[in-house]
Every structure is written in C-alpha cells, then in structure tokens.
Amino acid sequence: MSRMAAAGGLAGRVRHPQTTVRWRLTLLYGALFLVSGAVLLTVTYVLVEHAAASRPPGGLSVKSAPVQTASPPPGRVLPDRLNQALSQLPRRITQVLRSPDGQVAIRIVGAKQRLADLHQLIVESSIALAIMALISAALGWLVAGRVLRPLRTMTVAAQQISEANLHERLALEGPRDELRQLADTIDRLLARLEAAFNAQRRFVANASHELRTPLTAARALLEMVLTDPRATLETFRTTCRQVLEESEEQEQLIEALLALAQGERGIDRRASLDLSVLVAEALPAYTANAAERGLALETSLAPVRVSGDRRLVERLVANLLENALRHNVPGGRIAVRVSGRGGEGELLVANTGPAVPAEAIERLLQPFQRLGDDRVGQREGFGLGLSIVAAIAGAHDAPLHVQPGADGGLEVRVQFPVSAEQSVADGGSGERWAGEEWAQGSRVPAHAQRAVGADLQPGSDDDVDGPILTGGDPADRPLDVTGDVERAPQQR
Amino acid sequence: MRVLVVEDHPRLAATVATVLRREGMAVDVVFDGREALDRAALITYDVVVLDRDIPGVHGDEVCRSLIATGSRTGVLMLTAAGTLEDRVEGLGIGADDYLSKPFHIAELVARIRALARRSAPGLPPILAHGDLVLDSARRVVSRGGRSISLSPKEFAVLELLLSAQGAVLSTEQILQRAWDDATDPFTNTVRMTVSRLRAKLGDPPVVETVAPVGYRIGGTA
Numbered sequence: 001m002s003r004m005a006a007a008g009g010l011a012g013r014v015r016h017p018q019t020t021v022r023w024r025l026t027l028l029y030g031a032l033f034l035v036s037g038a039v040l041l042t043v044t045y046v047l048v049e050h051a052a053a054s055r056p057p058g059g060l061s062v063k064s065a066p067v068q069t070a071s072p073p074p075g076r077v078l079p080d081r082l083n084q085a086l087s088q089l090p091r092r093i094t095q096v097l098r099s100p101d102g103q104v105a106i107r108i109v110g111a112k113q114r115l116a117d118l119h120q121l122i123v124e125s126s127i128a129l130a131i132m133a134l135i136s137a138a139l140g141w142l143v144a145g146r147v148l149r150p151l152r153t154m155t156v157a158a159q160q161i162s163e164a165n166l167h168e169r170l171a172l173e174g175p176r177d178e179l180r181q182l183a184d185t186i187d188r189l190l191a192r193l194e195a196a197f198n199a200q201r202r203f204v205a206n207a208s209h210e211l212r213t214p215l216t217a218a219r220a221l222l223e224m225v226l227t228d229p230r231a232t233l234e235t236f237r238t239t240c241r242q243v244l245e246e247s248e249e250q251e252q253l254i255e256a257l258l259a260l261a262q263g264e265r266g267i268d269r270r271a272s273l274d275l276s277v278l279v280a281e282a283l284p285a286y287t288a289n290a291a292e293r294g295l296a297l298e299t300s301l302a303p304v305r306v307s308g309d310r311r312l313v314e315r316l317v318a319n320l321l322e323n324a325l326r327h328n329v330p331g332g333r334i335a336v337r338v339s340g341r342g343g344e345g346e347l348l349v350a351n352t353g354p355a356v357p358a359e360a361i362e363r364l365l366q367p368f369q370r371l372g373d374d375r376v377g378q379r380e381g382f383g384l385g386l387s388i389v390a391a392i393a394g395a396h397d398a399p400l401h402v403q404p405g406a407d408g409g410l411e412v413r414v415q416f417p418v419s420a421e422q423s424v425a426d427g428g429s430g431e432r433w434a435g436e437e438w439a440q441g442s443r444v445p446a447h448a449q450r451a452v453g454a455d456l457q458p459g460s461d462d463d464v465d466g467p468i469l470t471g472g473d474p475a476d477r478p479l480d481v482t483g484d485v486e487r488a489p490q491q492r
Numbered sequence: 493m494r495v496l497v498v499e500d501h502p503r504l505a506a507t508v509a510t511v512l513r514r515e516g517m518a519v520d521v522v523f524d525g526r527e528a529l530d531r532a533a534l535i536t537y538d539v540v541v542l543d544r545d546i547p548g549v550h551g552d553e554v555c556r557s558l559i560a561t562g563s564r565t566g567v568l569m570l571t572a573a574g575t576l577e578d579r580v581e582g583l584g585i586g587a588d589d590y591l592s593k594p595f596h597i598a599e600l601v602a603r604i605r606a607l608a609r610r611s612a613p614g615l616p617p618i619l620a621h622g623d624l625v626l627d628s629a630r631r632v633v634s635r636g637g638r639s640i641s642l643s644p645k646e647f648a649v650l651e652l653l654l655s656a657q658g659a660v661l662s663t664e665q666i667l668q669r670a671w672d673d674a675t676d677p678f679t680n681t682v683r684m685t686v687s688r689l690r691a692k693l694g695d696p697p698v699v700e701t702v703a704p705v706g707y708r709i710g711g712t713a
Contacts, residue, residue, distance in 0.1 A: 209545045209572035209593075216594035217504035223597040224511050242503060 021151075022144045029140030030133055037129040045122060150179045158186065166194040199366070206368035210253055210382055218246040256384040259315050260367060263391030267309040272419035275313070275345045276301035276338040282317045283336065286325055295325065296333040304340030306416035308396045313416075316392040317347065319385045320412055324351035327371075327409065344415040353409030361402050361410075365390045389414070493608050493648065494518045494535065494669050498528040498554065499543040499570065508541065509674070511597050512604070515631070516644035516651070518672035525549025529557055535668060537565050538608040541600070544571040544582065552585050559586035566607030570595070605629060619654040621709050624698055626654055635693060645670060646689045649682070653699060653709045662706035 150172055157170045169190060172183030225231050225239040280301055290297045306313075324334045332352035339346050356364070356371060363369045370383040386402070389412070393400040398416045405411045495517045499505040502523065509519040520535070522528045526548040532540065540558060544551035555567050569587040571578060582590045588610070589603050605628060609615055619626040623636040628651055633640045642650065648670040652661060663682045671681070686707055690699050700710040 205573055206545075212572040212593040213501045213504060217501055217507060219594050220504060220507040220511070220597045224507050227511075227598070228514065246503065 022141065022148050025144035025148075026137055026141040029144070030137035033136040034129070034133045037132065041122065041125050041129060044125070045118065048121065049118065150174060150183070154179075154183050154186070161190065163197065166190060166197055203367055207257065210368065211250065214246045214250045214253075218243045221246070253382050253384075256382055256388060259312075260384060260388045260391055263312060263315075263388055263395050266395045267312065269309060270307045271310055272305050273308055273310055273313060274303055275306050275340075275347055275416060276303045278310070278313055279317055279336060279338055279347065282314065282321060285318075286321050289325055290334060293325070293328065294331050295328055298333060298335050300335075300337045300339070302339050304338060304345035305419045306345035307419035308398075308416060312392045312395065316389050316414065319389050320347075320349040320414075323385045323410070323412075324349050324353075327351065327353045329353055329408070332409070340418060343418050345418050346413055346415045348411070348413040350405055350411040351409040352405060352407050355408040356404045356410055358404055361404065365400075365402065386412075493538045493651070494672065495520070495604060496528065496531055496535075496537045496540045497521045498523075498525070498540065498546060498551070500524060500546045501543075508597070508600065511601065513672070513674070514644060515601055516648040517604070518648070518670050520673050523547075525551065525554045528554050532558055532561075532563075532565070536563060538611055538669075539566045539568060539604050541568050541570060541604065542587070544569055544573070552582075555582075555585050555587050564611045566604075566611040568600075568603055568607055602629070615655055619651065621654055621698060624654075624693065626651060640692055642689070642692060645685050646692065649685055650689055650693075650699075653707060656708065658709055660702045660706050660708045666706065 154170050154172060157168070161168050169187045170183045171187065172180055174180055221239050221243050225235055228235065279299075283297070283299065287297055321334075321336070324336075328334065328351050334352075335348070335350040337346075337348040339348075354371065360371060364371065364386050367387040368383045369387070390400055393414050396416055398414050401413045401415075403411050493516070495512055497505055497508050497512070497519055499508065499521070500523050505521045505523065509521050512519045520531060520537075522531055524547045528540070528542070528546075529549060531537075542551050542554055546554070549557075551569065551571075555569065558565055558567055566588045567586065568589045568591060569582045570591055570593060571582060572593045579590045579592070588607055591600060591603060609617060609628075617627070617629050619628065624633070625635070626633050626647075631647065633642055633647065633650065649666060652666055652669055666682050686699055686701075690697055693699070698709055700708050702708055
C-alpha cells in the first residue's frame with residue numbers, strides 16, 4: 001500500500017511539467033535558439049547600418065529642375081545661396097551633384113527612410129525569429145522525447161519490478177550509449193538483489209524447517225504417549241527424556257542462529273586478544289573427546305595479539321574445533337596452529353576426514369548446508385558451523401581461506417588483523433610445532449593451488465604453507481591440493 | 493494398509509511410525525529421497541508420507557516420480573513451509589494432501605486413512621459383510637452388535653480381506669500389505685494371525701481358506 005502511494009507520488013511529480021527533463025530540454029533548446037537568433041539579428045543590424053554609411057550613394061535621388069534665373073547668369077548668385085542652403089543640410093545624408101549645364105541634383109538619402117528600412121528589417125526578422133523559436137521548441141520537444149524514451153521505458157519497467165518479480169530485467173535494447181549503460185547497471189543491481197533475496201528466502205525456509213521439525217517431533221512424542229492406552233510410567237519417562245533432548249537440540253539451533261545473526265551484524269566492541277590464549281583455553285573441552293575417538297590433536301600456538309570481539313572469536317574457534325572433531329575419521333588428526341606474521345594473526349584448523357570436493361566448499365559456507373551423505377539417518381549438526389565462522393570472520397575483516405585437506409577433511413585458516421599492541425616484526429619465528437613432522441613439511445608448489453573462489457591469488461611463497469595434514473611422511477607424499485576458496489571480507 | 497514414511501528427522505520418523513503401527517498400519521521408514529524411490533519401486537504403498545526437505549532427492553522430485561509411475565499411491569506431503577503459496581505449489585506438483593509442521597499426530601492418521609480410502613475407490617469407511625461390521629476410522633469391529641477386540645495385525649488382515657470384497661488374497665499379498673520391514677514375519681505368521689482372527693470372530697466362519705492360494709471373505713455370514 002505504502003509502496004503504491006510512493007509510486008503514485010513519484011509519477012505525479014514526474015508528470016509536473018516544470019520538473020521533467022523533457023520540458024527543461026525543450027526550454028533549453030528554445031532559449032538557445034532564441035538567444036543565438038537575437039545575436040545574429042543584432043550583428044546583422046550593426047553590419048547593415050555600417051555598410052549603409054560607407055556605401056557609395058544609391059537610393060533615392062531628387063533632381064531639381066534647371067535653375068532658371070533671370071538676370072544674373074547662372075552659376076554665380078544662386079550657387080552661393082544654394083551652397084549656403086546646402087551647407088546647412090547634414091552632409092552625411094545629402095549629396096549634391098552639379099551638372100555643367102547648371103542643373104543641381106540633390107540626392108537625399110533621408111534619415112527617416114533609412115530608419116524605416118532598418119526598423120522593418122528588425123520587425124520582420126524578429127517575427128521570423130519568434131516563429132523559428134516556436135518551431136525549434138516544438139522540434140526540441142520531439143527530439144527530447146525521443147532521446148528520453150528509453151528512460152521512460154526504464155522507469156515504467158523499474159516501477160513494475162517488486163519483490164515478487166525480481167527476476168524481471170529492464171533489458172534495454174539499442175546502441176551502447178549512456179542510457180543503455182545505466183539500464184545494464186540497474187539490471188546487474190537487480191541480479192544481485194535477486195540473489196540476495198533468494199539466499200534470504202532459502203535461509204528462512206531452511207530455518208523454518210530446522211525449527212519446526214524438532215517441534216513437530218516433540219509434539220508427536222507427547223501425543224503418542226498420551227494416546228497410548230497401554231503406556232506405562234517407563235514409557236512416559238522415556239518420552240519425556242526424548243522431548244528434553246529435542247528441546248536441547250532446539251536450544252542449540254537457536255543459539256547458533258543468534259550467533260550467525262550477531263556475526264553478520266558486525267562487532268560492537270573490539271578488544272586486543274591473545275589468539276593463542278583463546279585457543280589454549282578452548283582446547284581442553286575437546287581433548288577428551290578427541291582422545292576418545294582416537295584422534296591425534298596437535299597444536300602449535302605462538303602468542304599473537306589480534307583485535308576482535310572476544311565472544312565472537314571464541315565462538316569461531318569453538319565452531320572450527322567442533323567441526324574438525326565431528327567430521328573426522330577414526331585414527332585421524334586435528335591440527336591447530338596460531339601464528340603471527342605480516343600484520344596478521346593466523347588461526348589454522350585442519351583435520352583429516354571424508355574427502356570434501358573443492359566445489360562444495362563455497363556451498364558449505366552457506367547456512368544449513370552439509371556435505372550430503374553425513375545426514376542420512378543421523379543428524380550431524382545443523383550445517384551452521386562454517387557459515388557462522390564465515391560471518392564472524394567477515395565481521396572482523398579477517399580473510400577466511402577454506403580448502404580441502406590433502407587427505408580429505410578441511411583446512412581452514414582465518415587471518416585476523418593484528419591489534420596495535422602486537423609487534424609484527426617476528427615474522428612467525430615464534431612457531432613451535434608439537435608434531436615434528438609438520439615442521440619439516442615441504443611447501444605446496446604455487447601451481448598446485450587452484451582457486452575456485454572469485455579472487456585467485458597467485459601463490460607466492462608467503463601465501464603457501466606446507467601441508468598441514470598428510471598421512472605418513474609429508475616430504476615423500478605427493479601433494480593433492482585441489483582447491484582454495486578465499487573469502488575476502490569485502491566480498492561479504 | 494502399507495505406508496512409507498520419508499522423513500529425515502529420525503526421532504520424528506520413529507514416532508510417526510510407532511503411532512501408525514499402533515493404528516494397525518504396516519509402516520516403513522526411510523530417511524532420504526533416493527531410498528524412498530527405491531522402496532516405492534519395490535513395494536506398492538497405499539500412502540507415502542513425504543517430507544519436502546529431505547536429503548538425496550528433494551521431496552518435490554520424489555513426489556513427481558511417484559506420480560509419474562501412475563501408481564494409485566496417495567502422497568501426503570509434510571513441510572515446514574506452511575504458507576498458502578507453498579501448499580498450493582505442493583498440491584500442484586501432484587501431492588494428494590498437504591500437512592504443515594507442526595501437526596497433530598491424530599490429524600496425520602486421519603488424513604492417511606482418508607487418502608488410503610481414496611486410493612482404493614468405491615470402499616465405504618465402514619466395511620461390512622453380513623452381520624460383521626468394521627469401522628476403519630474408529631478402529632472397531634463388531635459382529636451382530638457384539639464388539640470384538642482385535643490386535644492391530646488381526647484388524648489389518650480383516651480390513652484387507654473385507655476390502656477385497658470376496659476376492660482371494662494370497663499369503664504374500666497379505667504379508668506385504670499388513671506387515672512392514674520392522675517385523676520379521678515367519679512364513680506361518682499370516683496363517684497364525686488368520687486362525688486367531690477366526691477364533692475371535694466366532695461362528696459361523698467368515699474367513700475361508702482357499703488352498704493353496706490364500707484367503708477370502710466368504711461363507712454364509
């Protein structure tokens with residue numbers, strides 16, 4: 001309703017003549033024509049006047065009759081009087097011709113006559129100018145309308161595009177001029193909007209599925225036991241426990257959704273944190289579980305102070321560790337490394353696990369996306385972990401690199417900006433590896449890195465690290481780095 | 493009545509299956525779309541309860557494939573997206589019914605029954621043969637006004653035989669329609685159930701044995 005009113009108001013304003021570009025262009029054409037016409041006329045007038053003054057006489061001649069005199073011989077008395085009279089006439093407009101026979105011709109180019117001529121010239125030219133000005137204004141109106149027609153088409157098309165038909169495009173045809181460029185730009189904007197809207201819609205659909213399904217399960221459980229005529233106390237107990245488990249799952253989901261929202265909203269407060277201390281504090285919660293599952297947990301923590309929101313960074317670390325633990329294989333390994341170099345505090349979490357196709361990584365960073373197979377029959381999390389990591393990294397302007405591990409699993413590195421207190425001169429010399437074999441790992445050749453993300457960074461030596469997790473001796477093993485997704489913060 | 497439940501939330505799937513089995517239905521549970529299509533190709537289900545958001549093949553695709561085979565299977569879609577557009581779209585794909593989460597389990601049962609009745613046309617909700625009356629909605633059986641208490645399996649077998657309206661049903665057919673994968677029936681399971689059913693229904697006998705093929709409703713009831 002409000003949108004319609006706004007559109008109506010816009011249309012009303014656009015239709016008001018003083019404010020339309022077409023009207024202004026018409027006025028401009030008309031005014032320009034009028035001014036240049038007037039200047040032309042003035043110049044003509046000045047030139048004509050000037051020419052009339054310097055031109056040899058022409059025009060009107062008055063010839064007197066032969067001067068008849070009685071007594072004094074012609075040419076003696078009269079000429080004096082005549083001369084006297086003639087001398088009183090303005091010279092510029094008078095020319096006196098004397099013939100040998102005594103006739104005097106006075107040619108008068110009368111002042112009034114010349115003025116009348118010029119006046120007439122001006123009046124007629126002005127009328128012509130006015131007519132031409134009107135014609136040019138009319139032509140200007142037509143031409144402006146023609147030039148602006150694509151703009152009107154675009155306006156109408158754009159007004160009709162709403163949330164419901166975001167897939168429509170202006171699709172302006174014609175030469176590649178400024179208007180076409182504008183239309184193409186708007187089309188690209190619409191495409192981005194549509195993608196964002198679709199992502200939002202998918203997110204809502206997924207969130208509603210993930211929220212409603214456990215709710216349904218809890219309700220079905222309660223209804224099942226309540227309608228069971230043979231239900232025993234034990235049945236009730238079992239059901240209650242199951243409902244509790246469901247509600248715990250829902251709590252976790254809501255918490256994860258809140259974390260995602262928080263990460264996407266950005267950081268309220270930045271503090272200087274020691275990344276290695278944060279990781280060291282988080283690790284004990286996972287060591288027991290890792291040992292239980294026969295996973296080797298190998299850490300290398302160099303102190304590095306980064307700037308960030310403590311709770312969000314803690315959440316990021318926890319999510320990465322949880323993922324590394326959950327999506328692992330029996331007897332697998334988890335590598336956690338914190339290092340500082342080049343103005344960045346890098347957190348790296350790598351794990352062995354089922355192979356992750358490089359092209360699936362971009363998808364895994366989206367909410368509610370899991371690697372297809374681990375969902376059958378048993379539910380492995382909500383598929384929010386990595387999207388929360390991506391959101392938090394984005395909020396910290398921390399580039400996030402995710403790539404498949406050499407032996408399956410994932411290798412995730414987050415490069416936090418170092419806080420002002422951190423000296424960046426150490427260049428990673430503080431690294432100490434708990435696992436000896438990693439320290440001697442060979443470097444991944446630059447050509448082995450193939451970016452699947454939008455921004456491919458040529459792998460300079462500084463960008464590339466040795467293999468984090470390989471089976472056996474990393475130096476002897478062929479490296480199989482198939483993909484690298486880089487997420488610069490500005491992409492998000 | 494045999495029902496396939498396609499739902500990726502294991503606890504919800506298990507709960508629905510428990511309730512439906514209690515109602516005398518034979519219920520199979522699968523967790524993804526591909527498995528659902530495999531099962532549906534093997535067994536003719538009366539009703540498929542299909543969650544829309546399932547891994548593997550999407551629920552919409554499963555629904556389309558089920559419809560495309562031309563089977564009389566009724567498809568009841570479950571979905572978390574309960575907007576009008578979603579329901580219209582779901583029904584447009586070919587689903588026979590649509591239920592949005594969260595739902596009441598009693599409503600689900602009632603809708604499954606209604607669908608099963610529709611997929612077997614011409615059957616009234618109350619089946620009768622002589623003085624024997626079976627009300628499938630209320631789950632009651634009576635003979636000559638006297639109510640008879642049957643176990644879910646006995647009820648299911650009687651319902652099948654009455655629905656066949658005198659036609660012979662083989663042991664395999666009865667086994668496929670009244671038992672599911674969760675139970676591991678012995679070869680003589682049907683025979684034993686029928687004999688218990690006969691005993692409960694009393695005289696004169698209404699369930700005839702057609703050796704060696706199977707059983708039918710008949711006699712002079």
